[in-house]
Amino acid sequence: MAKSLISIHDFSKEEILHILEVAREFEQNKSQTFLSDKVIACIFFEPSTRTRLSFETASNRLGARVIGFPDAGNTSVRKGESLKDTIKMVSNYADLIVMRHPLEGSARYASEVASVPVINAGDGANQHPTQTLLDLYSIRETQGTLDNLTINMVGDLKYGRTVHSLLQAMSHFSPSYIFTAPEELKLPEEYKTFLQQNHIPYTETLDLNEYLQSTDILYMTRVQQERFTNPMEYEKVKNIYRLDAAMLKGVRDNLKVLHPLPRLTEIANDVDETPHAYYFKQAENGVYVRMAIIAYLLGKR
Amino acid sequence: METREKEVLKVSAINNGTVLDHIPSEQLFRVIDILRLNHSQNSITFGMNLDSKTLGSKAIIKISDRFFEDDEINRIALIAPNASMNIIRNFEVIEKRVLSIPETITGIARCMNPVCVTNHQEIETKFKTVEKDGNIELRCHYCEKTTELKDLKIISSNR
Ligand SMILES: [Zn+2]
Numbered sequence: 001m002a003k004s005l006i007s008i009h010d011f012s013k014e015e016i017l018h019i020l021e022v023a024r025e026f027e028q029n030k031s032q033t034f035l036s037d038k039v040i041a042c043i044f045f046e047p048s049t050r051t052r053l054s055f056e057t058a059s060n061r062l063g064a065r066v067i068g069f070p071d072a073g074n075t076s077v078r079k080g081e082s083l084k085d086t087i088k089m090v091s092n093y094a095d096l097i098v099m100r101h102p103l104e105g106s107a108r109y110a111s112e113v114a115s116v117p118v119i120n121a122g123d124g125a126n127q128h129p130t131q132t133l134l135d136l137y138s139i140r141e142t143q144g145t146l147d148n149l150t151i152n153m154v155g156d157l158k159y160g161r162t163v164h165s166l167l168q169a170m171s172h173f174s175p176s177y178i179f180t181a182p183e184e185l186k187l188p189e190e191y192k193t194f195l196q197q198n199h200i201p202y203t204e205t206l207d208l209n210e211y212l213q214s215t216d217i218l219y220m221t222r223v224q225q226e227r228f229t230n231p232m233e234y235e236k237v238k239n240i241y242r243l244d245a246a247m248l249k250g251v252r253d254n255l256k257v258l259h260p261l262p263r264l265t266e267i268a269n270d271v272d273e274t275p276h277a278y279y280f281k282q283a284e285n286g287v288y289v290r291m292a293i294i295a296y297l298l299g300k301r
Numbered sequence: 302m303e304t305r306e307k308e309v310l311k312v313s314a315i316n317n318g319t320v321l322d323h324i325p326s327e328q329l330f331r332v333i334d335i336l337r338l339n340h341s342q343n344s345i346t347f348g349m350n351l352d353s354k355t356l357g358s359k360a361i362i363k364i365s366d367r368f369f370e371d372d373e374i375n376r377i378a379l380i381a382p383n384a385s386m387n388i389i390r391n392f393e394v395i396e397k398r399v400l401s402i403p404e405t406i407t408g409i410a411r412c413m414n415p416v417c418v419t420n421h422q423e424i425e426t427k428f429k430t431v432e433k434d435g436n437i438e439l440r441c442h443y444c445e446k447t448t449e450l451k452d453l454k455i456i457s458s459n460r
Contacts, residue, residue: 007445082422082423083418083422084422084423084424101418102416103416103417103418103421103422104414104416104417104418104443104444104445104446105412105417105418105419105441105442105443105444105445106418106422106443108418108442108443109418109419109422109424109443123418123444124416124444125416126444126445127445
């Protein structure tokens with residue numbers, strides 16, 4: 001079985017740091033076409049324009065040719081082809097597969113069926129490891145280190161998979177956490193147990209203002225409507241936090257605001273003009289990190 | 302003493318084979334299912350709702366001329382953790398084995414996550430058994446969600 005990236009747990013601390021090093025190399029030298037003899041399949045069984053464009057840009061910057069589809073709409077999948085057969089076919093065409101699929105566990109299964117490396121670009125609400133790696137890269141680029149930082153996670157800490165993956169990946173680097181969330185969207189017990197077992201300190205609050213002064217990374221998230229079964233619950237919490245420029249007066253100089261994007265109302269536009277805004281650069285970083293992951297899985301870095 | 306005699310009357314002794322004892326009565330048919338005894342050609346007798354000091358009500362299965370490998374029999378440990386297996390030769394118990402819960406479970410249980418890929422494609426399920434607060438849970442190899450034993454659905458062998 002080829003080495004794949006399905007869950008952030010598939011990479012050791014050393015591999016994570018290696019990816020971040022290689023990503024920096026690509027950021028400094030954006031076009032390195034050493035994969036010009038490779039074909040990369042970007043197969044998206046559900047649409048995600050943002051993620052797909054980032055992967056396709058990464059592939060193109062490395063010189064690879066891209067094949068694939070942006071959603072399952074007109075494919076043989078729609079005609080009832082099994083995931084196994086699709087993956088078998090695509091692995092005969094391509095040197096690496098980037099896959100997004102609405103079913104949880106689909107990426108792990110694809111990696112077992114495929115004869116080439118698979119990168120999970122999101123399997124339902126389960127994992128999205130390239131997002132986590134680009135978050136780590138952004139944290140390190142802005143702070144100069146990953147060690148001993150105070151990370152304040154804000155918003156949907158219950159359903160947000162980026163939050164869960166990031167908090168586990170950061171646990172390699174002795175962080176302190178602040179969890180800012182309403183009662184309905186608090187961090188699930190299993191993650192708190194994980195932190196306690198790893199002796200990682202954390203505090204919880206309902207009030208976004210309370211710990212801003214002691215924060216290094218302010219990781220904002222969007223409250224996703226599709227996660228709620230009860231529309232009333234969603235209405236209650238959807239606009240609960242709104243960060244604006246005035247709230248950032250007096251915070252640490254090194255504080256950076258991260259957000260996996262797209263944002264709704266949780267970050268006011270006036271924050272964009274402050275030196276603390278980093279979310280657009282963070283999205284750009286995704287390209288370099290994905291270049292690094294592709295090069296690494298193909299044995300070229 | 303009285304209970305033992307009743308049992309003997311209800312479930313006759315076997316010459317050679319395996320006796321599975323201390324199965325919770327309500328799990329009898331799932332055990333039969335997991336071990337695929339409904340497809341077996343061996344002669345099998347079973348009793349259920351028998352008195353048991355520890356379980357309240359237990360079931361017992363006696364299978365003639367059939368012996369199980371550890372990994373085969375441990376599959377039932379999930380639903381009958383206190384079951385015991387007696388190996389019989391010439392009407393005598395020559396070995397008594399206790400069950401242990403295996404580290405991985407393949408193809409017996411369904412994942413309770415409705416959006417797990419194993420519930421939508423023809424994929425054999427695979428779980429890691431993990432202990433949480435003294436209870437056993439199954440962590441899906443694919444979707445990474447846990448299924449508690451009380452929610453466990455056994456995949457029928459009749460498919
Ligand atoms: Zn599952």
